[in-house]
Amino acid sequence: MAEFVQYLINGITLGSIYGLIAVGYTMVFGIIGMVNFAHGEVFMIGAVTALIIYVAVTSFMGTTAGAVFIALMLCLVAAILLTSLLNLIIEKVAYRPLRGSFRLAPLISALGMSYALKNFVNVFQYEYGSNKSVPSILTGHVSIITDANGFEAVLNYKNILIMIVTAIMLGIFWYLVQKTPLGRAQRSCEQDRKMASLLGVDVNRTIAITFAIGAALAAVAGVLYLVFYSSISYNDGTIPGLKAFTAAVLGGIGSLPGAVLGGLLIGLIEIMWSGYVSSDYKDVAVFSVLIIVLIIMPQGILGKPEVEKV
Amino acid sequence: MKTPLHKLNWLNAFKEAAIAGAVTFTLFSVLLGINIYQNSNNDTMIRLRPALLVGFSLFAAALRFCIILKQSLQLQVPAHKKIGWFEKVEPHLQPILVGLMAFFPIIMLGLLGGQASTKWIDNYGIVIMIYIMLGWGLNIVVGLAGLLDLGYVAFYAIGSYTYALLAQHYGFSFWMALPVAGVMAALWGIMLGFPVLRLRGDYLAVVTMAFGEIIRAVAVNWRELTGGGAGINVPKITFFGLPFNANEDGFAAYFGLEFMPIHRSIFLYYVIFTLAIITAIITIKLKKLPIGRAWEALREDEIACRSLGINTRNTKLTAFAIGAMFGGLAGAFFGARQGFLTPESFSFEESVLILATVVFGGMGSLTGVVLASIALFGGMEILREFSFVEQLIGIDPNRLRMLIVGLGMVLMMLWKPRGLISTRTPTVFLKQKKSISGNLVKEGHG
Known part of the structure; x- marks a missing residue:
């Protein structure tokens, strides 16, 4: 029982991170109908930026509770600003000129961009090894339940932090999309881009802002990923990106x-699978879910069936 | 007509350059400006790199400046059609390249002699030929049928492991295992393709990418079968039963020659050359058959295809299976050449590199794939020799290669989305056969 509770907690924590990344994929797909392969790399850059700032700040201010708090806030702000700017530029340089081009062109461009970003970080930050780590952030936990075998399920403070930050970010994001003129413009572009532009919506600007918002959420996910695992590699964009x-x-x-x-479910599947079946095949389990879902119900749990227009 | 210099919009160019520089500076202020590293005592150290950051920003500003100036030039000069040197050379490329590929080992042998040319035939010739074959195989899927396959390396892996396992457990020789490897890869192609090929292009790309990762994860983790990360031994190739060694029963002794390692290299080169040429001939023949025409129609517009009564699923499935089969054949050869397999050889990076040869060379163009493979892999091998670059910019040039490939793919899409050789000859024509440049054809959306 305690084991199950522990997996549940870890699964939801990891799932919130995947959920934040997945929002970026789904928004971009909704508005321009393209899989942004570079999104996983944007997430990774958010995490690497956070790591650099965290190390820089804590080395000047020490690792007292106050310093860690300031460092994390700075990480969050810097990661959000820099990755949003990055995604804006990626969109402007690599995707916008290709709208209306050859069908595969934006996909290949996104793939190339993803590879360029990953290796850019590799070349300029990971000269001496493929992994960077920080001392564990936010140690300490509360005990929840102990079962007969003496296994204790604990709720780490960092899990609480991750869930709270995710909830706040999703709240802000929900408000942005549902209640503001910007969100309205975005939803209209999603329905019919041509009609929206006839009605005075600046489509290019709306798409650019969509990319920026997606990147901001991915950056938050990156900071939380760093808090969760305390380490990040330049390779960490691809697999979490694919899972998201x-x-x-x-x-x-x-x-x-x-x-x-979907993010929460994938987080739970991954943790449960590695807990109860085999941690070697956790990636295989998640990717099999992808293939099975696409075969059995391509519209997903909450999606609408897709109608292909000529 | 030459534009007078004072008519150029200098002010605008300076303004744009300043913005680009400032944006670059902000964007990379953390990623380039601050470096975190572990010193020899394993302490985490921080160092600032202002010179790199400023240099990078200035470079971006200069680039932007040139682009804006070039744009204002083009606005003032009326566009006229000009035949570039490349279009003139292009028709003669095919026989030159085939000739070069056919006689490469002999040319090398003549130029450098037996000792020095082994390295050239091994490192350059065989490696490039493997990628040409893989590029031609993937070309059927991506270039002809327009299905973006990001997990092509999975079929390559299936071919390699098929040969390795058959040889280990049942004592198959290379020539016996080769067709089995091709059939196995094709079967896996059908198994993966059957359910997923009705998906749209974007989903297909992601699913094939996931499939590639699944195959690699299985190769890493199923240690009892594949040896996992420790690898698996594969018997080396023999000359139809005669091993390439210095023994009495070896190839050299049988033909009364002096034993030299180059015999094996030349033989391997011609094996992969033959396999690649078979791939090319089959592709050319298929292009003229109804199935090949259906592939190309599918690439241009899927909905139109379906409206005309083409069975899109079967059409896609054949492309997928045939492409996979060539991947499997190349994989079996790779196993025989290496003599040792680890899952490391089948990473996602390989899929991207193979895709890059098709993307750079030109969708559907066999000549293009050859040119791109030579440029890409020849360029990479040559990059290894340029150690002075490291002293110049402080970065090992080998580590830059995937960065260059990634940026190259983006730039290629911006410049020529159909690839370098994008001339398409219509298979059905009215009165007179004319080539059409890919740039002049309106794009269909499927």
């Missing part, structure tokens, strides 16, 4: 609540 995409597909691509739901 699976989450977006599972929840129903184009659906924002679906992305969060």
Whole structure:
């Protein structure tokens, strides 16, 4: 029982991180109908930026509780600003000129961009090894339940932090999309881009802002990933990115609540699978979910069936 | 007409350059400006790199400046069609390249002699030929049928491991295992393709990428079967039963020659050359059959295809299976050449590199793939020799290669989305056969 509770906690924590990344995939897919392969790398850059700032700040201010708090806030702000700017530029340089080009062109461009970003970080930050780590952030936990075998399920403070930050970010994001003119413009572009532009919506600007918001959420996910694992490698964009995409597909691509739901489910599947079956095959389990979902219910849990227009 | 210099919009260019520089500076202020590293005592150290950051920003500003100036030039000069040197050379490329590929070992042998040319034939010739074959195989899937396959290396891996396992458990020789490897890869292609090929292009790309990762994860973790990360031994290739060694029953002794390692290299080169040429001939023949035409139609517009009564699923499936089969054949050869297999050889990076040869060379163009493979892998091998670059910029040039490939793919899409050789000859024509440049054809959306 305690074991199950522990897996549940870890699964939800990891799932919130995947959910935040998945929102970026699903938004971009909803608005321009393209899988942004570079999104996983944007997440990784958010995490690496956070790591650099965290190390820099704590080495000047020490690791007292106050310093760690300031460092994490700075990480969050810097990661959000820099990755949003990065995604804006990626969109402007690599995707916008290709709208209306050869069908495969934006996909290949995104793939190339993803590879360029990953190796850029590799070349300029990971000269002496493929992993960077920080001392564990936010140690300490509360005990929840202990079973007969003496196994103790604990709720770490960092898990609480991750869940709270995710909830706040998703709240802000929900407000942005549902209640502001910007969100309205975005939803209209999603339905019909041509009609939206006829009605006076600046489509290019709306798409650019969509990319920036997606990157901001991915950056938050990156900071939380760093808090969760205390280490990050330049390779960490691809596999979590692919898992977050699976989450977006599972929840129903184009659906924002679906992305969060899918993220939580994928997090739970991954942790439960590595706990009860085999941790070697946890990636295989998640990717099999992707293939099975696409075969059995391509519209996902909360998505609408896709109608292909000529 | 030459534009007078004073008519150029200098002010605008300076403004844009300043913005680009400032944006670059902000963007990379953390990633380039601050470096975290572990010193020899394993302490985490911080160092600032202002010179790198400023240099990078200035470079971006200069680049932007040139782009803006070039744009204002083009606005003032009326565009006229000009035939570039490349278009003139292109028709003669095919026989030159085939000739070069056919006689490469002999040319090398003549130029450098037996000792020095082994390295050239091994490192350059065989490696490039493997990628040409893989590029031609993937070309059927991506270039002809327009299905973006990001897990092509999975079929390559299946071919390699098929040969390795058959040889280990049942004593198959290379020539017996080769067709089995091709059939196995094709079967896996059908197994993966059957359910997923009705998905749209974007989903297909992600699913194939996931499939590639699954195959690699199985190769790493199923240690009892594949040896896991420790690898698996594969018997080396023999000359139809005669091993390439210095023994009495070896190839050299049988033909009364002096034993030299180059015999094996030349033989390997011609094996992969033959396999690649078979791939090319089958591709050319298939292009003229109804199935090949259906592939190309599918690439241009899937909905139109379906409206015309083409069975899109079967059409895609054949492309997928045939492409996979060539991947499997190349994989079996790779195993025989290496003599040792680890899952490391089948990373996602390989899929990207193979895709890059098709993307750079030109969708559907066999000549393009050859040119791109030579440029890409020849360039990479040559990059290894340029150690002085490291002293110049402080970065090992080998580590830059995937960065260059990634940026190259983006730039290629911006410049020529159909690749370098994008001339397409219509298979059905009215009165007179004319080539059409890929740039002049309106794009269909499927």
